[in-house]
Amino acid sequence: MNFHQLYIFQMAASHLNFSRAAEAMEITQPAVSIQIQELEKFLGITLFYRRPRGLRITEAGNAVLAYAQQIFALSTQLVDTIQEMEDLQTGHLVLGASTTPAEYVLPSVVGRFRQIYPGIHVELVIGNTRTIMQRILDREMDLGMVGDNVEEYARELEMVEFQDDEIVLVSAPDHPVTTLNRPSVKQVMELGLVAREVGSLTRQSAERHFQQLGLVPKIAIELGSNQAIKQAATAGGGIGIISRLGITAELKAGMLVVLDVEGWECRRPLTLIQPKDRYLSPSQHAFREFLMAERASFTDMATTS
Numbered sequence: 001m002n003f004h005q006l007y008i009f010q011m012a013a014s015h016l017n018f019s020r021a022a023e024a025m026e027i028t029q030p031a032v033s034i035q036i037q038e039l040e041k042f043l044g045i046t047l048f049y050r051r052p053r054g055l056r057i058t059e060a061g062n063a064v065l066a067y068a069q070q071i072f073a074l075s076t077q078l079v080d081t082i083q084e085m086e087d088l089q090t091g092h093l094v095l096g097a098s099t100t101p102a103e104y105v106l107p108s109v110v111g112r113f114r115q116i117y118p119g120i121h122v123e124l125v126i127g128n129t130r131t132i133m134q135r136i137l138d139r140e141m142d143l144g145m146v147g148d149n150v151e152e153y154a155r156e157l158e159m160v161e162f163q164d165d166e167i168v169l170v171s172a173p174d175h176p177v178t179t180l181n182r183p184s185v186k187q188v189m190e191l192g193l194v195a196r197e198v199g200s201l202t203r204q205s206a207e208r209h210f211q212q213l214g215l216v217p218k219i220a221i222e223l224g225s226n227q228a229i230k231q232a233a234t235a236g237g238g239i240g241i242i243s244r245l246g247i248t249a250e251l252k253a254g255m256l257v258v259l260d261v262e263g264w265e266c267r268r269p270l271t272l273i274q275p276k277d278r279y280l281s282p283s284q285h286a287f288r289e290f291l292m293a294e295r296a297s298f299t300d301m302a303t304t305s
Contacts, residue, residue, distance in 0.1 A: 003071070005039040008032055009047060009061075010068045016055045073139045080281060091120040091283030094141045096132035098201055100165065101145040101270050103226060104245040113290050120283050129201055133157060136275060142284045144273045147201040147243075153273075160272045163295055166244040167206050167266040169259045172236045182262045185213055192220030192238035194229055202226075205268040206241045213263060230256065 012021040012032060022029040040047050047061040057065065080092060097106055102124060110122050127135070129146040133153050136144050149159055169188055171177050177191055189210075195217070196203040210217045220238045223229055226246045233240030234255050250256040272291065274280070280288065 001042065002035075002039070005035045005042075006064075006068050007072065008035045009039055010065065010072065012036060012048070012055070013057055013061065013065050013068075016057070018055070070139060077139075077281065088117050088282055088286055089119045091117070091281065093120060093122045093143070093283055093287055095122065095124045095287075096135055096141040096144040097124065097126060098129045098132060098146045099126060099196075099226060100147050100202060100243045100245060101162075102126040104243065105162075105270065106145060109291055109294050112294070113287055116290070117283070117286065120287075122287075128199055133273060136273060139275075139278070142274075142281075143288060146271055146273060148205065148268050149271055156276060157273045158276045160292075161269040162272045162291070163270050164267055165270050167202060167209070167241060167268065168244045168247070169261050169264060170230075170233050170240040170242060170247060170250075170256045171238075171259060172234050173254060173257050175236055175239075177239065177259060178257060182260055185210070185261055185263050186215060188239050188259065188261050188264075189215060189218055193217055194221040194223065194232045194238040194240045195219045196226070196229065196241070197222055197224050201268070202241065202243060206266055209264070209266040 008021070008025065011025055012018055015021045015024065018032045018036070019029045022032045025032075036047060043060075043064065045060040045064075046058050047064060049056040049058060095106060095110070103126075106124055110124065114120065114122065125132075125135075125141065129148065129150060132141065132144045132146055133150060135141045137153075137156055145162060147165065149161075153159075175191075177183060177188060180187065195206065207217060221232055223232060226242055229240045229242050230247065230250055232238065233242075234250070239259070240256070244258070247256055247258075251258065272288070274288070
């Protein structure tokens with residue numbers, strides 16, 4: 001296969017216009033047309049529908065485009081890896097994480113990592129778990145961390161539990177619930193729960209535990225971030241459901257208290273994920289090793305906070 005033709009096809013597919021693709025590559029429009037025709041002839045398929053208003057990619061063209069994107073992503077990784085071989089002086093990491101690890105675990109780890117390897121550029125992308133996992137499979141991200149194990153991806157992704165995360169019930173220190181001696185989960189629930197949005201793994205973990213207790217949680221306030229959960233609970237708006245990792249500062253400042261609720265013990269793993277079939281570049285390998293070495297400090301923080 002002629003990879004130059006494949007690259008021209010990818011550019012044409014991104015612009016859906018031979019002339020604009022030619023301008024971007026600084027070649028002539030006829031050259032683009034000829035190379036696309038040659039690729040179509042080699043593959044025995046039609047890649048584009050040619051219309052007066054422009055191009056529309058065919059179903060077969062979309063399949064070829066998906067492979068082309070993977071091929072050129074691997075090519076970029078090859079160049080990056082060779083450049084990184086020189087004592088990790090340069091490099092680029094794209095990390096993906098769901099909300100809790102993205103807010104409370106990875107930023108501090110990345111900061112300490114860059115003290116050792118200041119030449120490595122690190123990008124941290126926050127998204128829901130399924131998006132992170134799919135983007136890692138699509139080679140758009142290098143490593144990820146999510147707030148659970150997702151078994152449906154077990155064949156394609158290596159999953160390593162980084163640490164145990166405790167989901168706790170919190171309130172303002174002056175909330176009436178604090179006057180109760182070891183309230184039951186049902187008593188606490190009746191006071192109104194403040195939870196993350198549907199789809200959040202923190203919420204899913206809590207809901208699973210409620211179900212195990214034979215209860216249907218009553219969500220009084222539904223919010224889209226951990227910070228919003230803390231603010232609502234601090235204001236006395238209800239009983240917050242949140243990771244213990246996320247409230248260290250609020251506990252020290254006396255803004256929130258963790259409730260001692262009878263029957264409530266909700267835990268879930270924070271899981272490091274990576275493709276099973278992917279070679280890690282030097283910077284990716286260095287960060288993974290650094291992250292796993294930091295695991296003990298986070299475990300200590302979680303148990304002492």
